[in-house]
Amino acid sequence: MVQSLKLNSGYSIPAIGLGTWQSKPGEVAAAIKTAVAAGYRHIDCAHVYQNQKEVGEALKEILDEGKVKREELFITSKVWNTFHSEAKAHENIDIILSDLQLSYVDLMLIHWPQGYAEGAELFPAGENGKMRYSDVDYLETWKAFEAAQKAGKCRSIGLSNFTHSQIQRVWDAAEVKPACLQVELHPYFTQVKLREFCKEKGIVVVGYSPLGNPGSAFFRKDGDPNVLTNEVVAGIAKAHGKTPAQIILRWFVDSGLSAIPKSVTPQRISENLAVFDFQLTAEEISKIDGINKNWRIVDLSQRDGDHPHCPFLEEF
Numbered sequence: 001m002v003q004s005l006k007l008n009s010g011y012s013i014p015a016i017g018l019g020t021w022q023s024k025p026g027e028v029a030a031a032i033k034t035a036v037a038a039g040y041r042h043i044d045c046a047h048v049y050q051n052q053k054e055v056g057e058a059l060k061e062i063l064d065e066g067k068v069k070r071e072e073l074f075i076t077s078k079v080w081n082t083f084h085s086e087a088k089a090h091e092n093i094d095i096i097l098s099d100l101q102l103s104y105v106d107l108m109l110i111h112w113p114q115g116y117a118e119g120a121e122l123f124p125a126g127e128n129g130k131m132r133y134s135d136v137d138y139l140e141t142w143k144a145f146e147a148a149q150k151a152g153k154c155r156s157i158g159l160s161n162f163t164h165s166q167i168q169r170v171w172d173a174a175e176v177k178p179a180c181l182q183v184e185l186h187p188y189f190t191q192v193k194l195r196e197f198c199k200e201k202g203i204v205v206v207g208y209s210p211l212g213n214p215g216s217a218f219f220r221k222d223g224d225p226n227v228l229t230n231e232v233v234a235g236i237a238k239a240h241g242k243t244p245a246q247i248i249l250r251w252f253v254d255s256g257l258s259a260i261p262k263s264v265t266p267q268r269i270s271e272n273l274a275v276f277d278f279q280l281t282a283e284e285i286s287k288i289d290g291i292n293k294n295w296r297i298v299d300l301s302q303r304d305g306d307h308p309h310c311p312f313l314e315e316f
């Protein structure tokens with residue numbers, strides 16, 4: 001049975017979900033249908049992935065079929081950087097619900113703390129490979145999130161890619177405290193300090209790029225490491241008769257974390273959920289903790305590094 005984590009909103013988030021970034025239109029609907037048939041109930045989406053209309057069509061088909069009810073699914077989406085002012089955040093939430101063909105999402109996240117210039121472009125290009133920024137404070141975005149939650153459009157609200165001091169700022173100003181933080185997290189980027197900080201506040205941590213995104217040409221550079229071929233992980237996989245991906249995903253579950261591996265490959269979609277019939281020992285968990293390299297794959301420090309809210313300016 002898929003384990004879940006309790007959110008401060010009273011709802012529960014399944015520990016393993018399906019990622020949809022880089023799942024192309026034409027692929028993403030099939031991946032979601034395969035995943036739900038395999039037992040996934042948690043799907044991670046975002047406005048900026050530009051595939052939410054197709055996600056919505058797949059969800060409609062699944063719900064119309066009647067085997068799975070809406071309340072059994074946990075759908076996350078994220079408001080994009082060009083929608084940070086209060087009015088634009090409301091607009092983006094409404095677009096997301098319309099694209100997904102849903103009356104509410106289970107979790108809405110502010111995708112990044114740094115805002116981009118508002119307008120039609122998702123990536124408003126500036127000079128020297130930088131974006132054109134907006135100076136809207138994410139506290140304003142959070143106000144819209146609180147109102148959207150009150151209006152029943154999001155059951156839980158949270159943050160993505162925020163540092164501990166940015167989370168603290170939202171926490172201090174918030175009427176509704178963030179339920180969740182989604183950040184890059186895998187055995188080569190274990191985020192121990194940020195995890196401890198969130199644990200103290202009762203914020204559930206969801207790890208993105210949980211497998212270190214081995215197939216992506218988008219952020220990957222020559223010489224970047226591949227956690228799926230790590231020797232420690234391979235040894236533990238052999239001992240359990242499981243694959244390296246399953247060992248990594250079980251490490252999330254046994255560490256009290258959620259993970260959202262992306263795949264459009266049916267066999268991998270099933271493989272990534274088949275992690276609830278075994279457990280890692282404390283020694284195995286600490287061996288995996290020990291391979292941390294503080295290596296991140298999603299690094300926007302070149303593109304967004306001089307934005308005052310760029311999260312990569314702080315240690316954690």
Ligand SMILES: NC(=O)c1ccc[n+]([C@@H]2O[C@H](COP(=O)([O-])OP(=O)(O)OC[C@H]3O[C@@H](n4cnc5c(N)ncnc54)[C@H](OP(=O)(O)O)[C@@H]3O)[C@@H](O)[C@H]2O)c1
Binds near residue numbers: 161209246264265271
């Ligand atoms: N909040 C944010 O800013 C943010 C940023 C990045 C990602 N995310 C979310 O997190 C999700 C996951 O992260 P990610 O897509 O960056 O990386 P990931 O899940 O770590 O890796 C995905 C890649 O691994 C391959 N793969 C999946 N399962 C595998 C397995 N069992 N064995 C070998 N290879 C496997 C996939 O290939 P195939 O698809 O070809 O099978 C794909 O190329 C995203 O899809 C997105 O929903 C959020």
